[in-house]
Amino acid sequence: MSRVALEGITKRFDGTVALSDLTLEAQDEELLVLLGPSGCGKSTALRIIAGLETPTEGTVRIGDEVVNDREPRDRDIAMVFQSYALYPHMTVARNIEFPLRARRVPVEERKHLIADTARVLGLDELLDRKPSQLSGGQRQRVALARALVRRPAAFLMDEPLSNLDAKLRVQTRAELVDLQRRFRATVVYVTHDQVEAMTMGHRIAILDHGVLQQVDEPQRVYAQPANLFVARFIGNPPMNTIEGRLTAAVDRLTFESAGLTLALPAPLASAARAAGLEQAVIGVRPEDLRVDQAGSISAKLTLVESLGHERHLILRLDDGQPLVARQPAEAAVPRDGEAVRLAAAPDALHLFDPSSERRVEP
Amino acid sequence: MTAPPATDAPVAPGPRRRRLPDWGLGYLFLLPALVIFGVFIFFPFAKNFELALYRSPPFPGLPRTYVGFRQITDVLGSGDFRHSLWTTVLFGLLTVPTGIALGLVLAVLANQRLRGVAIYRTIFASTVATSVAVASVIFGTLMNPQVGLLPWLGINPSPAILDNPSWALPAVAIATVWQNLGLSFILMSAGLQAVPGDVLEAAEIDGAGPVTRFWRVTVPLLSPTIFFAVVVGSIFAFQTFGQIDLLTRGGPQNKTNVLTYFIVTQLREHQNPGTAAVLSIALFLITLLLTLAQLRLLERRVHYAR
Numbered sequence: 001m002s003r004v005a006l007e008g009i010t011k012r013f014d015g016t017v018a019l020s021d022l023t024l025e026a027q028d029e030e031l032l033v034l035l036g037p038s039g040c041g042k043s044t045a046l047r048i049i050a051g052l053e054t055p056t057e058g059t060v061r062i063g064d065e066v067v068n069d070r071e072p073r074d075r076d077i078a079m080v081f082q083s084y085a086l087y088p089h090m091t092v093a094r095n096i097e098f099p100l101r102a103r104r105v106p107v108e109e110r111k112h113l114i115a116d117t118a119r120v121l122g123l124d125e126l127l128d129r130k131p132s133q134l135s136g137g138q139r140q141r142v143a144l145a146r147a148l149v150r151r152p153a154a155f156l157m158d159e160p161l162s163n164l165d166a167k168l169r170v171q172t173r174a175e176l177v178d179l180q181r182r183f184r185a186t187v188v189y190v191t192h193d194q195v196e197a198m199t200m201g202h203r204i205a206i207l208d209h210g211v212l213q214q215v216d217e218p219q220r221v222y223a224q225p226a227n228l229f230v231a232r233f234i235g236n237p238p239m240n241t242i243e244g245r246l247t248a249a250v251d252r253l254t255f256e257s258a259g260l261t262l263a264l265p266a267p268l269a270s271a272a273r274a275a276g277l278e279q280a281v282i283g284v285r286p287e288d289l290r291v292d293q294a295g296s297i298s299a300k301l302t303l304v305e306s307l308g309h310e311r312h313l314i315l316r317l318d319d320g321q322p323l324v325a326r327q328p329a330e331a332a333v334p335r336d337g338e339a340v341r342l343a344a345a346p347d348a349l350h351l352f353d354p355s356s357e358r359r360v361e362p
Numbered sequence: 363m364t365a366p367p368a369t370d371a372p373v374a375p376g377p378r379r380r381r382l383p384d385w386g387l388g389y390l391f392l393l394p395a396l397v398i399f400g401v402f403i404f405f406p407f408a409k410n411f412e413l414a415l416y417r418s419p420p421f422p423g424l425p426r427t428y429v430g431f432r433q434i435t436d437v438l439g440s441g442d443f444r445h446s447l448w449t450t451v452l453f454g455l456l457t458v459p460t461g462i463a464l465g466l467v468l469a470v471l472a473n474q475r476l477r478g479v480a481i482y483r484t485i486f487a488s489t490v491a492t493s494v495a496v497a498s499v500i501f502g503t504l505m506n507p508q509v510g511l512l513p514w515l516g517i518n519p520s521p522a523i524l525d526n527p528s529w530a531l532p533a534v535a536i537a538t539v540w541q542n543l544g545l546s547f548i549l550m551s552a553g554l555q556a557v558p559g560d561v562l563e564a565a566e567i568d569g570a571g572p573v574t575r576f577w578r579v580t581v582p583l584l585s586p587t588i589f590f591a592v593v594v595g596s597i598f599a600f601q602t603f604g605q606i607d608l609l610t611r612g613g614p615q616n617k618t619n620v621l622t623y624f625i626v627t628q629l630r631e632h633q634n635p636g637t638a639a640v641l642s643i644a645l646f647l648i649t650l651l652l653t654l655a656q657l658r659l660l661e662r663r664v665h666y667a668r
Contacts, residue, residue, distance in 0.1 A: 052563055073569040085564035089582040089665035098578075102569035146568070 002063035002153045003028045004049055004077075004188055009058035011044055011210075018044045019210040022058070026154070031180050031187040033201035035194060037233070041210035042190045046156050049188060051075050062153055073102070078147035082159040084139045086131040086146075093118075093127040096145045103150070117149040120179075137168045144179070154186040161196060173199060194234055198222070206230050224350075228357040231283045231350060237312060237324045239283045243354065246272055246280050255282050258319030260297040265346040267362035272351060275360050283350035286312065289325035291334065295343030299323050301334050315340060413639035426636070437640040445616060446624040447648070449531065453620055454599035456535035457542070462591050464539065465546025466584070470576070472547070473554050483551070490544035494604035501537035502609050527617045530610050534618055537605050542598070546591060553587030554580070585664040593656050600649050621645045 005025040011018045019041040026032035034042040047053040049060060051072035060067050067075050078099070087095050093114055100110045118124050121141045131139055140160065147155055160176075161169045177200055180187050191197055197204045198218045205215040206229075214226035225231035231239045244257030246264075253269035255262045262282065264272060272280065289297075291313075299315035308329065315323040325342060334340050351360040382390070416426040417433050437443055468486045472479055489497070504511045507522035523529045557580055565575045581588070603622040606612060612619035612627065619627075621641060628638040 050563075050567055052566070072563075072567045073571070075567075077567065079564065079567045081560045081564060083558070083560055085558065085560040087561060087565070087579060089585075098565070098570070099568035102565075102571075102574060146564075150568075 002186060003030075003061075004032075004154045004186060005059075005061040006045065006049065007059040007061065009045070009048060009055045009060070011041070011048060011053065012056045017210050019048075019055075022207075022210075022212055024205055024212060024215060026186055026188050028186055029184045030202045031177070031185075031189060031200060033197040033204045034188065034190045034207060035197040035201075035204050035233075036192065036207035036213075038192060039209075040207040042192075042207050043158055044210075045207070046079075046158055046188060046190045049154075050077060050079050050156050076153040077156055078150055078152040078154075079156040079158065080143045080147050080160045082162055084131075084143040084163075086139060086142055088131050091128050091130055092123060092134070092142050092145075095131070095142055096123075096149050099146060099150045113149050117145045120148070121145045136164055137172065140164060140172065144176075148179070148183065151183075154188065157187060157189045159191055160189075162191070162193070169196075176200065194236065198234075206233065208233075224359065224361075225283070226359055228281060228283075228352050231352070231359075235285060237286050237326070239285050239350070240289070240323050241352070242282045242284075242317065242321055242323070244280060244282065246277055255280060257282075257317065257321070259299060259317045262296060262344065262349065263346070264349065264351070265362075268349060268351050268360070271360050271362045275353060277351075277353060277360065279354045280360075281352040281354050281357075283352060284344045284348060286324045286326040288348035289323070289342050289344050291325070291327065291331065291340055292343035293341055295341040297323075297342040297344065299340055299342060301336055301338050301340050303336065304333060313340070315342075410639040410642050413635050414643060416636055418634045418636040433636055434640050437637050438644060442616075442624070443641070443644070446619050446621050449616075449618065450600055450602075450620040453531060453535060453538075453602060453618075454596055456532060457538045457599050457602075458592060458595040460535075461539045461542045461546045461595060462550075462588060464543055465550045465591070466588075468543070468547045469550035469554050470580075472551065486547045487544045487551075489541055490548065492541060492544075494541060495608060497537055497541035498605045498608035501533070501540070501605075505533060521614075524610055525614050527615045530614055531618050534605050534609050537609065538599075538602060541605070542595070546595075549587055549591050550584070553584045556587075557583045582665050586666055589656075589660055589664045592660065593653055596652055596656065597649055600645065600652070621648075 003025060006022050009022040010020050022041075022045060024032075024045070034045055036042045044053060048055050049062075051060075051067070051070060055068070062075055062077065087098060090098065096114050096117060097110055100113060105113070114127075115124075118127060121144060123138070123141055123145055126134065126138060126142075131142065134142065140163070143160070161172055164172060173196060179185070189196075189200065198221075201218055203215055204218055204221050206213040206221065208229050214221060214230050216224075216226075221230060222234055225234060225239070228241060232241060242257050242260070244255050244260075247254050247256055252266075253264045253272055255264060297317075299317050301313055301315050303314040305312040305314065306329070310329055311327045311331070311333070313325040313327055313334070315325065317323055323342075351362075352358065353360055414434055415428060415430055417429045418426055472483045472486055492500075502524070503509065505523045507513055507518060512518065512523065519526060519529070523533045561583070562575060562579060565579045570578065601622055602620055603626065606618050606620055606623045607626070610618040612623045622645070625638050625641045625645065628634045628641065
């Protein structure tokens with residue numbers, strides 16, 4: 001296995017910029033997730049690594065070699081497609097054999113490799129079937145087998161789980177992680193599903209409009225989002241972001257917005273002063289808000305969503321800005337339309353500069 | 363919002379009108395088509411079987427004589443029939459595979475994502491808009507020994523191509539392939555559009571070069587289209603008439619006397635509806651058997667998606 005690196009990649013399609021100056025590296029044996037909404041450029045980045053698209057600018061490296069001028073088949077990578085892209089006219093065995101055949105692997109060795117791979121993925125019984133006779137989950141395994149059988153330098157996966165039903169997706173997610181560990185594989189994994197990204201990725205690269213927003217370990221992306229986009233994209237329900245202004249009192253800095261006043265903890269206050277902020281956006285995750293009669297946030301409850309193990313309180317601030325709070329199922333339920341007071345733990349506040357949308361790091 | 367149309371309003375029960383049952387209405391709608399098919403297809407088809415049993419007199423105007431199956435065995439046993447059938451088969455072999463192969467090659471070329479490729483698509487498809495007559499006139503002129511393009515290029519065998527017993531049939535075949543190329547191109551292009559792009563990309567990543575991708579992925583996925591083109595193309599080939607009539611009139615030395623032309627000359631020049639009817643029935647049955655054979659033998663190798 002080897003590392004995969006994009007250096008200063010820009011891709012333009014007829015005037016629209018799909019990727020702009022993307023520099024990103026999946027290290028050896030790393031599972032790197034590219035995450036973002038549809039149209040953010042994540043699939044384009046993957047296709048550039050595969051060689052299915054040519055970058056307008058920049059360098060692609062696999063291992064230590066620049067592969068810009070190499071055909072996809074000479075890049076020593078395997079790809080799993082969202083649609084699986086199985087050869088519909090071939091049996092499962094033939095599908096798995098195809099990459100070996102194309103590379104003129106001797107017949108005896110092929111048989112061995114097919115049998116091994118089929119065993120790993122539990123496809124032994126299905127080798128004589130055609131893809132049309134398989135379930136979605138089985139097709140997905142065949143696609144994986146076809147990628148694994150070659151032992152390539154790196155795996156590229158383009159939303160491989162999104163065509164599976166919810167239950168199978170959770171199960172396959174865990175199996176993929178297990179396979180990645182067992183084969184010590186370098187994987188670049190594209191998804192729009194943040195749960196997949198959080199649970200599978202060693203690191204997550206978040207893209208928006210072709211621009212890299214943040215690359216970090218899942219927990220850091222969650223705890224320290226680099227900007228407002230990441231803050232609002234990661235987490236379900238997403239982080240609340242409230243616009244307001246900062247007012248200096250004698251010895252401290254407070255954030256004020258319609259119906260709420262929050263004292264900033266000292267480190268955040270000094271960072272805000274250093275940045276010279278007057279307007280600010282405060283971010284607070286729904287789980288960090290709690291109903292508290294003594295709280296400094298007043299809002300009106302518009303809806304309670306019960307999920308069984310927890311509840312989501314949908315609220316509005318006095319000026320109409322939306323707010324969501326998560327509450328354990330055991331807590332007392334306020335009534336719809338009721339005015340509620342909430343409190344936020346001071347160390348759970350995130351501060352963003354509204355003009356650059358960047359995080360202000362305490 | 364507009365008011366609902368008046369017809370939706372409940373209607374007060376009026377005097378009951380006698381209504382046609384549903385099946386009656388259905389047949390009423392079918393009637394125009396049935397009349398046309400009946401007059402021009404079903405009746406002539408049935409009439410053929412009657413004509414086949416009577417021998418036409420040597421001179422028109424005399425009464426015909428009932429000969430039963432004798433005429434059928436006579437005609438089908440004749441050397442002329444065997445020769446004509448062989449010519450027809452040869453013509454099919456010359457035109458059908460070539461037409462499909464060329465259509466596929468052009469479709470693959472025009473399927474590239476290139477600037478200006480739409481112009482080529484239009485050109486490749488354009489022969490669809492030409493009739494057999496136009497195609498025949500074009501090729502007749504090209505191959506004409508006095509004014510043609512080929513003589514101008516220095517290719518001028520003697521006798522002229524269309525008068526040359528060994529070249530006449532291939533020459534007509536070339537004109538036919540050209541004329542049918544537009545249709546073949548359109549069929550193959552439509553088939554290619556239906557080949558999933560990511561399957562080809564998967565093959566590319568899996569290590570297959572362009573040639574392997576074409577033979578191992580594209581062609582198998584196109585097999586339903588190719589199969590359709592073979593069946594329909596064979597039927598067309600067995601019914602070829604216009605280009606023979608316009609270019610060679612069955613000659614030279616009967617070398618282009620395909621079955622349809624043979625039938626027409628029996629009627630047009632020999633005023634012999636009896637033999638023409640026997641030949642027509644034979645052509646019908648041969649085409650039917652050929653198509654059934656293709657369905658049985660070739661369809662097994664066709665991959666239908668899902």
